[in-house]
Amino acid sequence: MYEDQTSKHHELFIIGGGAAGLMAAVTARDQGIDTAIIESNDRLGKKIITTGNGRCNITNQSTATGTDEAVALSHKYHSNQSGFPIHVLRQFGVRQTIEFFSSLGLPFVSLENGRMYPMSLQAASVPGVFKLALEDRNVPVYYKHKVLDIIVSEEHPRFTIKCQTETEELVEYTSEYLFLCTGGLTAPKTGTDGSGYTLVERLGHTMIHPVAGIVQLKLDYPYLKELSGIKFEGLGHIIVNNEVIRSEYGEILFTDYGISGPPILQLSRKAAYNLGRGESVTLSVDMMPERTEEEVIDFLETHWAIFGHRTVADAFIGIISKKLIPVLLKEAGIDQQVHLLCEDLSWKTKKIFYRLMKRWEFKVADTNSFTNAQTTAGGIDTIDLVEGTLESKIVPGLYLAGEVMDVDGDCGGYNLQWAWSSGHVAAMALAKRRAGTT
Ligand SMILES: Cc1cc2nc3c(=O)[nH]c(=O)nc-3n(C[C@H](O)[C@H](O)[C@H](O)COP(=O)(O)OP(=O)(O)OC[C@H]3O[C@@H](n4cnc5c(N)ncnc54)[C@H](O)[C@@H]3O)c2cc1C
Structure with missing residues (x-):
C-alpha cells in the first residue's frame, strides 16, 4: 500500500482502518468521494486477522432465509436504543455483504450454524483483498498516525484532524467530512485503546458505559x-x-x-x-x-x-x-x-x-477483561446519531461506524456484519447527502 503524504486535505477522512473503516473507504470511493484513511497501526485490519480463530467468521447466513431478513438479523444485536440497528441492517444485510465481498474477489464458504468464512479459511485474506481494493481505487492510507484531537469549524475545511506519527511528530490534516471507525476497547493490542471514545465525547457525544462482551x-x-x-x-x-x-x-x-x-x-x-x-x-x-x-x-x-x-x-x-x-x-x-x-x-x-x-x-x-473479549457492549450513545445514516446530530458531517457506537452483536459473525453494514450505510448516506438527494 502506498502512502500519499503529499495531500493534507481530502474530502473525507476515515479514522480507523479496521473492518468498518475499510468497508466505508471502498464504498465512499466507489461513490466518487475523495477518501483517505488514518490508521494508528502499521497495517490495515489488524483485529480482523485475529477473528474466528484465524479464519474470520465474516457473517452468518442463518437469518437470511425468512420473509423479513432484516428483522431476524436485528434480533442478534443489542443497544440501549434497541430499534436502532434495524435501520442500518435493512439497507445492507447479509446478502449485500456476500455480494460486496464477491465483487472484491473474496468468495465465502458456509460452515457450522450458518457461519460464513472466506473460502481460503484465512482471516488475513480479508484485509488482503481490502488492501488490493484500496490500491485499485487509489485510496491513500496514513499509517502509524494516531489521532489525538479533532477540531470542528463552521468554515471550510470543516474538520482539522490532529495526529501523532511514530516519530512523535505532530501533523494536521483537514477534511469536509469525517468518519470515526475506531472500534471499542477489546483486544487493545490491535489498536483499539478507547481513544476514539474520547475524541467523540470531546465533540459533545455521550457514552453508554462499556463492558466486555463475548468473553x-x-x-x-x-x-x-x-x-x-x-x-x-x-x-x-x-x-x-x-x-x-x-x-x-x-x-x-x-x-x-x-x-x-x-x-x-x-x-x-x-x-x-x-x-x-x-x-x-x-x-x-x-x-x-x-x-x-x-x-x-x-x-x-x-x-x-x-x-x-x-x-x-x-x-x-x-x-x-x-x-x-x-x-x-x-x-x-x-x-x-x-x-x-x-x-x-x-x-x-x-x-x-x-x-x-x-x-x-x-x-x-x-x-x-477487554483483553480477552471479542466485543465491547456499550459505547457512543446512538441516541445522538441519525437512524439509518449514522451521521452525528451534534456535529453534522461526522459519521460513526462499527463497534465504536453502542451496538454489539451475538457471537457468530454478527459483530463483523455490523461493521460491514454500518460502514457501508454511512458511506452511502454521505454520497446521497453530497448528491443532494437527502
Ligand atoms: C479475538 C477476536 C475474535 C473475533 N472474532 C470475530 C468473528 O469471528 N466474527 C465477528 O463477527 N466478530 C469477531 N470479533 C469482533 C470484530 O472483530 C469486531 O467487532 C470488529 O473488528 C469491529 O470493527 P471496527 O472497524 O468497528 O473496529 P476495529 O476492527 O477494532 O478497527 C478499529 C481501528 O481503528 C484504529 N484506531 C483506533 N483508535 C485510533 C486513533 N485514535 N487513531 C488512529 N487509528 C485508531 C485501530 O488501530 C483499528 O485498526 C472478534 C474480536 C476479537 C478481539
Whole structure:
C-alpha cells in the first residue's frame, strides 16, 4: 500500500482502518468521494486477522432465509436504543455483504450454524483483498498516525484532524467530512485503546458505559482447578434476582479461572451488565438438557438400582466426564475414600445429585477483561446519531461506524456484519447527502 503524504486535505477522512473503516473507504470511493484513511497501526485490519480463530467468521447466513431478513438479523444485536440497528441492517444485510465481498474477489464458504468464512479459511485474506481494493481505487492510507484531537469549524475545511506519527511528530490534516471507525476497547493490542471514545465525547457525544462482551466468565468456586479442562454439551442459564434472563446451549468448558465455550461467551453480555449494576449474578448449568428433571431422576434411580453394588463414583463412569466425579462427590458431601455404594445412597444425597445434573449453580465473580473479549457492549450513545445514516446530530458531517457506537452483536459473525453494514450505510448516506438527494 502506498502512502500519499503529499495531500493534507481530502474530502473525507476515515479514522480507523479496521473492518468498518475499510468497508466505508471502498464504498465512499466507489461513490466518487475523495477518501483517505488514518490508521494508528502499521497495517490495515489488524483485529480482523485475529477473528474466528484465524479464519474470520465474516457473517452468518442463518437469518437470511425468512420473509423479513432484516428483522431476524436485528434480533442478534443489542443497544440501549434497541430499534436502532434495524435501520442500518435493512439497507445492507447479509446478502449485500456476500455480494460486496464477491465483487472484491473474496468468495465465502458456509460452515457450522450458518457461519460464513472466506473460502481460503484465512482471516488475513480479508484485509488482503481490502488492501488490493484500496490500491485499485487509489485510496491513500496514513499509517502509524494516531489521532489525538479533532477540531470542528463552521468554515471550510470543516474538520482539522490532529495526529501523532511514530516519530512523535505532530501533523494536521483537514477534511469536509469525517468518519470515526475506531472500534471499542477489546483486544487493545490491535489498536483499539478507547481513544476514539474520547475524541467523540470531546465533540459533545455521550457514552453508554462499556463492558466486555463475548468473553469468558470468572466463577467464585472452590474446585475450579479440579474442573479445569472438562468439556460437555450443556445448557447455561444466567440468573439475576431468581429470574433466568438468558439461556444458551452448546459446548461448555471449565477453566482454572471459571468457564468458557460458545454458550458462555453468548451469555457473558447479560452477566457483565448485571454485575456492573451491582447485582448478584448466578450461572446455572444443565448437564443433561435433553432430559427433563423427572427423566433424569428416573434414569439415575434405575441406574443406581441396577448397579447398587457399585460405588457411587464408579456408577457415574460413562455418564459424565470422569474428572467431574470427585467434584460431584465433594458437592454431595461424600468422602471418596469411604467407597459409598449406590444401594446405600440416602434420599437427601440423591436429591443433591439430581440438582447438580440439571441446575448446578455457580456465583459469577466477574468477566475476563477487554483483553480477552471479542466485543465491547456499550459505547457512543446512538441516541445522538441519525437512524439509518449514522451521521452525528451534534456535529453534522461526522459519521460513526462499527463497534465504536453502542451496538454489539451475538457471537457468530454478527459483530463483523455490523461493521460491514454500518460502514457501508454511512458511506452511502454521505454520497446521497453530497448528491443532494437527502
Ligand atoms: C479475538 C477476536 C475474535 C473475533 N472474532 C470475530 C468473528 O469471528 N466474527 C465477528 O463477527 N466478530 C469477531 N470479533 C469482533 C470484530 O472483530 C469486531 O467487532 C470488529 O473488528 C469491529 O470493527 P471496527 O472497524 O468497528 O473496529 P476495529 O476492527 O477494532 O478497527 C478499529 C481501528 O481503528 C484504529 N484506531 C483506533 N483508535 C485510533 C486513533 N485514535 N487513531 C488512529 N487509528 C485508531 C485501530 O488501530 C483499528 O485498526 C472478534 C474480536 C476479537 C478481539
